[in-house]
Amino acid sequence: MRMRHSALPLAAALLGTALSFLPGCESTKSSGPSPSDTQAQNPSPVRTGNDAWQRARVGDRVAYAFAANQGASPQGSPPRALTGQVVLEVVGVQQPWVWLRVSFLDEAGKPLTHPRLAQDQLIPVRADTTRTLDVPLQGQATAERASAVGREWDAMRYVSDQRPVDGPLRTSIYAVQPGPLYLTRGLLQTNLTLAGFHTPGSYTLTVREVREGSTGSTAATPMLERPLGPGAYYDRRVEVGPSPSVQRVCFAAERGFLLRTEGPVDANSPPCSDFSQAEPQPLEDVLLNLPYEALASGEWPPAAVASATRGTFTVEGRDVPALSVQRTADEENAQRIYSETYAADPWAPVLSGLPYEARFLSLSESTERVGAGGKREPEGSMRLVRWGIWLPGVQK
16 A cells, blocks of 8 residues: 655755746845855854744744746646745744744735635744754855845855756855844745756745834733644554554644654653654745645645545544545556545644644545455555644643
């Protein structure tokens, strides 16, 4: 059985077309030579403003304009485009936790209609230090002065060109001193292009607004109904081979980095108690990923379930409106039946507290081999069996 899952991968790297800049962030290189011109192999990390997380205030806010484009595919899919703005805002502070709300809006400030981006999501971010999280920015580094959101910034430009090995070209500009841009490590602009893939596309993210909250501003800690991931988990029962298991996916966030772990459920430990081995993913990379994944995925529900049967998927006493589909294929001298079930509405209230990633995966899928006399023989299955909030003292 072919198992699938999404770990919020950087699908935005699968892009193409020419590098372009959106209005609002113009840069000029410094006149003198840069001491960092030769740091392609070991570039210095941008100063992340860790102390700023501990001084976070309700109302701290940063907004970016984004534009994603995907060209026609060899399979006949038409070109697609998606533009808008993504807004990060501090909506609650209860140290050591800083609560962010992420919203995807159109140019008029209204929620985007694309199902994957239509709802605000919450990200509780830990502001103190539990481990070293230094993620160097990759590529050739040069110093410059950048003009953005009405001010001048001392900045570093990073150019990572993987086109010789069919990879992407990425150009990013980061403020040396993030200041109010601490939520995204000082990101001013980033552009991605692609080479070597069959479907062209492009993606640009450019800062358009920065706002600092007022001293003394307070707000109640929000309920974690729609977590992007951090603070929540989900479990899936996997039956492949002789040893079925329950796999748990846990999410956390610390000082602008998202953490994800996956492994067997440990009944002897509290849920999501160890992120020491989780690889950190910068929050700004997640903001790159989500719109392009939405663009690449098309509308909801997936085309694969266009003729699905409506029903109910039951998990821990919750009845989730669902869409189910079966297909038959002749493979390896045998007939196989593939079954999949998806949430009819990934934002349904009954899914409160479920991490974003799991909302758009199949709720269940299975493979059966048709044997002699038409008897079905299970070959493997995967099923959502549980989800919850692990953040202490927080309700969904």
